[in-house]
Amino acid sequence: MTLANDTPTALSAAAIAQAGSRRLQRLAMGVFCIFALGLPFVASGYHLFQFAQVLIYAIALLGLNILTGYNGQISLGHGAFYAIGGYAMAILATKFDVPYWATIPVSGLICFVAGFLFGLPALRLGGLYLALATFALAVATPQLLNYRGFDAWTGGSQGLQLGKPHAPFALPLTSDQWLYFLCLVCAALMFWAAANLVRGRIGRAIIAIRDHPIAAETMGINISFYKAMCFGVSALYAGVAGALGSIVVGFISPDSFGLFLSLSFLVGIVVGGLASIWGVLFGALFIEFVPNYADQLSDLFGESAKALPGAIYGILLIGLMYLMPTGVAGVIRTAPGLLSRLFSRPKRV
Template sequence: MAEPHAPTRKPSTRVRLVGLLLLAVVACALPFLVSNYRVFQFTLALVYAIALLGLNMLTGYNGQISLGHGAFYAIGAYVAAILMDRFGVPYWLTVPVAGAVCLLAGFLFGLPALRLEGLYLALATFALGVAMPQILKYKHFEHWTGGAQGIVIVKPEAPEWTGLTQDQWLYFVVLGVLVVMFVLAWNLLRGRIGRAMVAIRDQPIAAQAMGVDTAMVKSLTFGVSAMYTGVAGALGAIVVQFVAPDSFTIFLSITLVVGVVIGGLASIQGAIYGALFIQFIPNVADQISKAAPWAIYGVFLIVFMYVMPTGVAGLIRILAGRLRQRRERAESSSLTQKETS
């Protein structure tokens, strides 16, 4: 009679923990290994990752298509800029305020949008993204928004005890917010609300029959998604030190959608991959061709979508699954050989 095996931790869990530890070490060491300009770029990539996570919760997990999330990014940026410039509010306090404002704005926008689905919702959000720069330029708002000239923000100083430069300090501030937002999203999406979001995306009629309040879940999802994007907008304004209406055109909204698709729909870690793509690939395209950088960028998009139709996160899942199957087959064959011998 064979002796029972002692319970062991799954190898995949150990690998995941080791991977997270290595990722944390690399993320913390990065600002000390590159120039200040690269630190600035990586900080913006972290900002975009927060925005992409919010949009992915709406589109990837709940199935609502938004082509106007750049508007919520602009709202968050202007809330932070106005609070810092007009009222002298500390920069760290403007971030949760911007998130709260965008949560309310997204929830209110989501209520009438409940009647719209698919392409109709996409067009409604597209209209919001197109209108936002003009709203910010409206003459009756110029006293607050600065009109077409925008608002200049003073870059926060790093505390003396840290010994960090301004760029390094902002990097760690954004990294800390990113970790908090990712943990919140992970808990939310793996809980009851997250299951309801996915059920509405896949089988809305069945979800409603099971007692899911589809209207409330969809509105709350829109609000939470806007909150994430608003937090990213506030951080982006603090990092860039400047906000202006022309910085938040519809191209920003389209760029966020590109990042979500490239990173991988319905994937939390996909937000990181998508953010790195939208931050660095345009620079790579510009270095390859000064005459037609956007043509090169389009080629990158086509190649990425052809090679990775499920996004970078989807490709990693597929490769990890194949490696796991290969390892299981090897373990099974070695166990069979031992039993026969």
């Protein structure tokens, strides 16, 4: 009986809380938009470059989170797809004279195909084996990019040099500002697409596959198709990010695509929150700025400062799994409820 009596009030309380968090969400969005749009006019060139890099990482993390967070397929090798995207862009731009903006979707499509093909055999692998295979991919990537047979295309260990593009249509923007806005527009598109993907029918299907594959299959979800597609889409995100990365950096070489990059991506989605769309922004901020600040500490620690990012990443990975497995996004999601429970007086019934 108590249950029946409680339900309406509980429901309305939940509805109010939800409406409140909606409003909060909108507010946060607004503040974020103002910040993102205003930044280029206050920040210096180098800081702008860093924030462009944050947006790029955010796109890559988004892709990894669709695969690992939402679909439950563990990838330790997303740096490889990031590398393919970056190289596709650089090769198209330098060898085929494709305009740089046109290389972004093409790189994404190339990575989609690569990811789909890698995802096909991956279908047969359970979580752990997939982690193994992708780990191997991550370790082997720099060597493959260095391969002498591809030298004519990839420039070998020398890498490829790209010019920095200028703002089109005589817009009164510096090169850095223009590149930042380019990344911002791409990121906005990719976030919008990901949010819709995850919220819709396909999103529910891929989450169902993660939570209970057998039940999902009995509900008529074509598991192999969705898993391979998921891998493809996820690689597409990494590829777009990689292409933007080589545009912004203006240079590409095999050394930047080692295991550490792939593991940074993993750190990024864990920090931001597994299975969260907006959380990846925090993850991206984290993996962009932590190695940076560690570099600045090298005056203090000397050469051993090189070890700092790895140590912080490692401790955080384990610590977060202990303390807040849902990452920053999870904390933000639950914090209002926790706070209101802490501060509101318990009602007497």
